Amino acid sequence: xxxxxxxxxxxxxxxxxxxxxxxxxxxxxxxxxxxxxxxxxxxxxxxxxxxxxxxxxxxxxxxxxxxxxxxxxxxxxxxxxxxxxxxxxxxxxxxxxxxxx
Amino acid sequence: xxxxxxxxxxxxxxxxxxxxxxxxxxxxxxxxxxxxxxxxxxxxxxxxxxxxxxxxxxxxxxxxxxxxxxxxxxxxxxxxxxxxxxxxxxxxxxxxxxxxx
DNA sequence: CCTCCTTGCAACCGTTGAGTTGCACATCAC
DNA sequence: GTGATGTGCAACTCAACGGTTGCAAGGAGG
Numbered sequence: 001x002x003x004x005x006x007x008x009x010x011x012x013x014x015x016x017x018x019x020x021x022x023x024x025x026x027x028x029x030x031x032x033x034x035x036x037x038x039x040x041x042x043x044x045x046x047x048x049x050x051x052x053x054x055x056x057x058x059x060x061x062x063x064x065x066x067x068x069x070x071x072x073x074x075x076x077x078x079x080x081x082x083x084x085x086x087x088x089x090x091x092x093x094x095x096x097x098x099x100x101x
Numbered sequence: 102x103x104x105x106x107x108x109x110x111x112x113x114x115x116x117x118x119x120x121x122x123x124x125x126x127x128x129x130x131x132x133x134x135x136x137x138x139x140x141x142x143x144x145x146x147x148x149x150x151x152x153x154x155x156x157x158x159x160x161x162x163x164x165x166x167x168x169x170x171x172x173x174x175x176x177x178x179x180x181x182x183x184x185x186x187x188x189x190x191x192x193x194x195x196x197x198x199x200x201x202x
Numbered sequence: 203c204c205t206c207c208t209t210g211c212a213a214c215c216g217t218t219g220a221g222t223t224g225c226a227c228a229t230c231a232c
Numbered sequence: 233g234t235g236a237t238g239t240g241c242a243a244c245t246c247a248a249c250g251g252t253t254g255c256a257a258g259g260a261g262g
Contacts, residue, residue, distance in 0.1 A: 005115055012113035013250080014106060025190045027198075032208055044251055046210080065208055065259040073191045076184045083177045089126040090174045097128075114220080133238055145221050147240080166229040166238050 002056075007078055010055035015040065016048045020057055023071035030066045108179055111156035116141065117149045121158055124172035131167045 010016055015038075022037070023029065031049060035042035049069050052058040056075040061068045111117055116139075123138070124130065132150060136143035150170050153159035157176040162169045 008109075008113045008118070012109045015250085017109070021187055021190070024187050025194060027194060030208075040250090041252065042209085043211095043253085047250075067209070071191065073188050076188065080181055080184055083181055086122055086125050087174050087177065089122070090172065093126060093128060116220080131238075141220090142222065143238085144223085144240090148220075168239070 001078065001081065004078055004082055006051075006055040007057070007075065010051050010057055011079070013048070013051075015044075016052060019045070019048055020052060020071055023058065023069060024073055028061075028068045028070035030068055032066075034069075102179065102182065105179055105183055107152075107156040108158070108176065111152050111158055112180070114149070114152075116145075117153060120146070120149055121153060121172055124159065124170060125174055129162075129169045129171035131169055133167075135170075 011020075018038070019034065022034065029037075031046045032042055034049075035045045038045065049058060049060070052069075053060055056078075057072055059070050059072050061070065112121075119139070120135065123135065130138075132147045133143055135150075136146045139146065150159060150161070153170075154161055157179075158173055160171050160173050162171065
């Protein structure tokens with residue numbers, strides 16, 4: 001389990017989440033294509049894709065002069081893992097508290 | 102289901118996550134107490150707690166001159182809900198793709 | 203070769219965010 | 233009342249972030 005920081009940071013931006021959802025539902029696309037679909041410049045998209053890539057949320061595959069980006073939703077398991085971990089500690093504490101009453 | 106933006110934004114900061122974990126595992130505490138346990142000023146903690154409060158991750162309860170903050174891990178269900186939603190769309194797309202081959 | 207399209211890199215700007223310090227105010231204990 | 237402690241508000245600094253424009257480079261196709 002790696003550092004979840006890049007993952008949470010990546011998901012914090014709404015444009016990035018939209019980008020990730022777009023790739024998950026509509027399938028792979030290049031940066032230029034995505035820039036045409038969204039109201040932001042191509043360079044902005046590229047930066048977001050770089051962040052998503054670093055977070056492991058996206059996969060880049062170069063094909064000729066284009067770079068196709070595809071979603072890797074399996075990376076989201078790290079998020080749920082974190083939630084599970086905190087949630088379990090919470091329940092654990094509640095049980096200890098209950099036992100002492 | 103409200104806007105998940107404050108929630109994701111709140112979880113994006115490592116100090117805030119640590120704060121939330123602390124409250125989940127060790128139980129409620131005041132801002133001053135938390136400031137003594139962590140290497141940040143009391144005001145910084147207060148700001149983080151305000152963000153967590155706005156995100157619904159934390160509950161404030163005034164008692165005399167102190168303000169006790171306690172974790173509300175149920176708010177994390179919104180995160181898992183988002184993950185589930187995106188994940189299901191992903192699987193859906195995969196099935197359609199599979200059927201066309 | 204020439205052209206079009208996609209990408210990458212760099213510089214720049216405005217805003218946000220995390221953190222600090224300082225001060226005023228309220229509350230508890232003595 | 234006095235002093236110590238907890239909180240809140242405001243101003244400030246500094247770095248990071250989202251977004252833009254401009255330009256050079258490199259494949260694809262005529």
